[in-house]
Amino acid sequence: MIRTCFDEMYDGAGQVRPHYREFARWLAQTPPELLAQRRREADLLFHRAGITFTLYGDEQDTERLIPFDIIPRSIPLSEWQIVERGCIQRVKALNLFLADLYHEQRIIKAGIIPAEQVLANEQYQLAMQGLDLHRNLYSHISGIDLVRDGDGTYYVLEDNLRTPSGVSYMLEDRKMMMRLFPELFAAQRIAPIDHYPSLLLDTLKSASPIDNPCVVVLTPGRFNSAFFEHAFLAREMGVELVEGADLFVRDDHVFMRTTDGPKAVDVIYRRLDDAFLDPLAFNPDSMLGVPGLLAAYRCGNVVLANAIGTGVADDKSVYPFVTEMIRFYLDEEPILKNVPTFQCRKPDELSHVLANLPHLVVKETQGSGGYGMLVGPASSAAEIEAFRARVKAKPHAYIAQPTLCLSTCPTFVDNGIAPRHIDLRPFVLSGKETRVVPGGLTRVALREGSLVVNSSQGGGTKDTWVVED
Amino acid sequence: MRLSISHETTYHYEDPVRASIQYLRLTPHDSERQQVISWQLDLPRPVRAQVDPFGNILHVLTLDEPHDAIVIRARGQVDIDELREAEHEGQSAFPFLRCTRLTEPDEALRGFADQHCQQRRDRNALIDLMHALNQSMVYTPGATEVDTCAAQAFAGGAGVCQDHTHAFLACARSLGIPARYVSGYLYSEDSTHLTSHAWAEAWLEDAWYSFDVTNQMARPQRHLKLAVGLDYLDACPVRGMRRGGGHEQMHAKVLVMPTPVIEVQQQ
Numbered sequence: 001m002i003r004t005c006f007d008e009m010y011d012g013a014g015q016v017r018p019h020y021r022e023f024a025r026w027l028a029q030t031p032p033e034l035l036a037q038r039r040r041e042a043d044l045l046f047h048r049a050g051i052t053f054t055l056y057g058d059e060q061d062t063e064r065l066i067p068f069d070i071i072p073r074s075i076p077l078s079e080w081q082i083v084e085r086g087c088i089q090r091v092k093a094l095n096l097f098l099a100d101l102y103h104e105q106r107i108i109k110a111g112i113i114p115a116e117q118v119l120a121n122e123q124y125q126l127a128m129q130g131l132d133l134h135r136n137l138y139s140h141i142s143g144i145d146l147v148r149d150g151d152g153t154y155y156v157l158e159d160n161l162r163t164p165s166g167v168s169y170m171l172e173d174r175k176m177m178m179r180l181f182p183e184l185f186a187a188q189r190i191a192p193i194d195h196y197p198s199l200l201l202d203t204l205k206s207a208s209p210i211d212n213p214c215v216v217v218l219t220p221g222r223f224n225s226a227f228f229e230h231a232f233l234a235r236e237m238g239v240e241l242v243e244g245a246d247l248f249v250r251d252d253h254v255f256m257r258t259t260d261g262p263k264a265v266d267v268i269y270r271r272l273d274d275a276f277l278d279p280l281a282f283n284p285d286s287m288l289g290v291p292g293l294l295a296a297y298r299c300g301n302v303v304l305a306n307a308i309g310t311g312v313a314d315d316k317s318v319y320p321f322v323t324e325m326i327r328f329y330l331d332e333e334p335i336l337k338n339v340p341t342f343q344c345r346k347p348d349e350l351s352h353v354l355a356n357l358p359h360l361v362v363k364e365t366q367g368s369g370g371y372g373m374l375v376g377p378a379s380s381a382a383e384i385e386a387f388r389a390r391v392k393a394k395p396h397a398y399i400a401q402p403t404l405c406l407s408t409c410p411t412f413v414d415n416g417i418a419p420r421h422i423d424l425r426p427f428v429l430s431g432k433e434t435r436v437v438p439g440g441l442t443r444v445a446l447r448e449g450s451l452v453v454n455s456s457q458g459g460g461t462k463d464t465w466v467v468e469d
Numbered sequence: 470m471r472l473s474i475s476h477e478t479t480y481h482y483e484d485p486v487r488a489s490i491q492y493l494r495l496t497p498h499d500s501e502r503q504q505v506i507s508w509q510l511d512l513p514r515p516v517r518a519q520v521d522p523f524g525n526i527l528h529v530l531t532l533d534e535p536h537d538a539i540v541i542r543a544r545g546q547v548d549i550d551e552l553r554e555a556e557h558e559g560q561s562a563f564p565f566l567r568c569t570r571l572t573e574p575d576e577a578l579r580g581f582a583d584q585h586c587q588q589r590r591d592r593n594a595l596i597d598l599m600h601a602l603n604q605s606m607v608y609t610p611g612a613t614e615v616d617t618c619a620a621q622a623f624a625g626g627a628g629v630c631q632d633h634t635h636a637f638l639a640c641a642r643s644l645g646i647p648a649r650y651v652s653g654y655l656y657s658e659d660s661t662h663l664t665s666h667a668w669a670e671a672w673l674e675d676a677w678y679s680f681d682v683t684n685q686m687a688r689p690q691r692h693l694k695l696a697v698g699l700d701y702l703d704a705c706p707v708r709g710m711r712r713g714g715g716h717e718q719m720h721a722k723v724l725v726m727p728t729p730v731i732e733v734q735q736q
Contacts, residue, residue: 115561115563116563116566119561119563119564120563120564120566120567121567122567124564125522126522126523126564127521127522128522129522129560248488248490249490249529249531250531250533251531252517252519252529279710280490280491280492280708280709280710281492281522284616284702284708291490291709291710292490292492292529292531295492295519295527295529298519298521298522299519
């Protein structure tokens with residue numbers, strides 16, 4: 001991997017890239033005090049709107065603003081079209097994989113993925129075996145995390161097929177930019193994204209075989225870190241936001257309690273993990289789900305978006321097989337690359353990983369949110385040794401990848417503007433067709449040199465622009 | 470041999486229950502060992518049978534009207550091939566390698582499994598394990614609760630059939646052998662008494678073999694299977710939730726009626 005990072009705005013010679021020229025011109029012409037004032041306005045407006053996220057790991061979990069940076073991450077349309085096709089291809093293959101895994105298991109019989117890798121996987125849900133879903137869709141809403149290496153090549157860092165979040169920040173960031181800097185949107189053609197909620201509603205409705213189905217958003221409640229997004233999306237789509245206690249199952253059908261009496265529910269956009277969905281089938285201590293929901297689901301009387309059991313396909317130990325899935329199910333070459341991945345459950349790969357820890361990023365196969373991982377080059381010798389012991393104790397629970405030099409984008413920092421590492425999460429909606437809203441959520445690691453962009457660990461966001469060439 | 474069974478469970482509540490929902494696994498299905506001649510489940514409301522993720526027959530009972538008692542009656546006749554020791558199934562056994570909260574092995578259980586099985590992964594190894602667990606965990610009703618996990622029960626050296634089974638599962642899976650929880654009935658040697666019971670099955674040489682730790686039986690000689698799962702929570706006869714009701718009292722009556730089977734003599 002190349003050691004110098006790709007900068008989104010400046011090329012190797014320090015010149016502004018063509019798709020950033022309009023923005024660069026505007027930035028040069030705008031007085032710093034005006035910029036500072038608008039940035040303060042943004043903070044105030046975000047606070048007022050309650051666009052917050054819970055940061056774990058402090059002494060108490062604190063609700064904070066997710067820092068928003070006004071310098072956009074810009075992508076030329078021609079480049080975006082390739083990324084878009086690549087994401088659609090990937091999600092199509094992953095949905096075909098899930099349908100296959102829970103039915104004939106052809107990919108296992110063909111010897112491409114070892115049976116034990118998926119069938120003994122904790123995320124493999126027996127409840128889905130043999131269950132036929134409408135349109136064979138499992139992940140209706142997918143978030144594909146992309147990064148760029150030193151030569152500008154896009155790599156898929158990870159797939160998110162369970163309850164991917166962040167789209168509300170994408171939408172609010174754009175609204176904020178248009179409100180604060182309307183002149184930027186007049187100067188060039190930036191692809192709109194505000195139709196996401198109606199695309200989402202369309203996708204959720206098409207997930208059901210029923211005509212004009214009743215759709216609800218199921219949230220764990222106000223204390224969940226992404227509650228803002230659950231409420232936001234329900235409001236934007238014009239559907240009810242419910243908690244588990246608002247729903248009940250009778251005779252294998254799901255109903256919502258309303259002031260007009262029980263109302264049948266057909267599609268649940270659930271932002272609850274599988275384990276919490278039904279206390280009679282999964283975690284018995286969960287107060288967040290609906291007793292009897294699994295029975296109703298297996299009878300085909302309600303659609304869950306996303307389906308139960310998608311976690312086996314976005315598991316980090318299955319990630320290395322995704323490019324093979326694209327070839328196997330679609331007979332196409334993958335458009336987007338996987339990051340080369342070492343699977344510690346394989347003895348020869350494990351010894352390579354243990355011998356090279358200072359140069360690798362090591363992740364738990366069941367981890368998320370940037371927790372439980374080692375970033376070799378940024379760790380002390382003591383941290384590396386401690387992690388070595390963990391990997392040796394449970395090798396099958398870890399994968400490792402070379403450190404990528406994530407691309408950077410100029411960002412406002414304490415002393416002015418400086419490059420900070422970013423990633424990109426496009427949101428892919430799978431319904432009658434598979435569609436992607438242009439751009440996605442760009443997350444930025446605000447600490448200098450940090451490669452961890454997750455909002456739960458203090459990252460921020462930027463508006464993402466797909467600019468016509 | 471043919472068994473004729475009647476199993477009546479009554480739940481009494483000190484206050485009216487506003488609403489309740491139960492997952493019931495009280496109906497056996499046909500298998501290589503068991504042929505269901507007839508089976509009826511009498512419930513407060515008519516309920517359609519479903520199949521759950523483990524292939525068990527499931528009834529979901531939802532009661533929306535206030536009630537202070539629930540009576541569930543299961544009865545039927547099952548032919549059991551007592552000589553059959555192993556059961557084959559088309560489904561993959563890999564999912565039964567995973568551990569659940571109730572069956573997570575700790576160092577003590579792992580060590581115990583290693584000590585009694587060493588490098589062996591065959592039926593004899595598991596029979597030794599079964600006997601050893603029976604010795605280490607004295608059958609003691611009341612020593613554990615329904616949510617006691619295998620490690621806790623093993624550490625306490627006592628438990629009931631549920632704990633014996635969970636401990637066996639934790640050990641077997643730690644050795645890389647798929648194993649599952651079985652809920653059903655155990656009948657007495659003279660077939661006049663029947664009790665609810667739990668035991669384990671392990672996947673060896675492409676078939677499921679029985680291991681009843683409580684009774685130290687490595688063959689399902691007196692066992693009638695109702696349901697299987699990863700642990701008690703997946704296979705238990707009744708799992709439900711209710712709103713209201715206060716204190717709950719449960720009474721169960723299990724009867725087996727003698728049913729002589731006339732054997733047709735070959736001339």
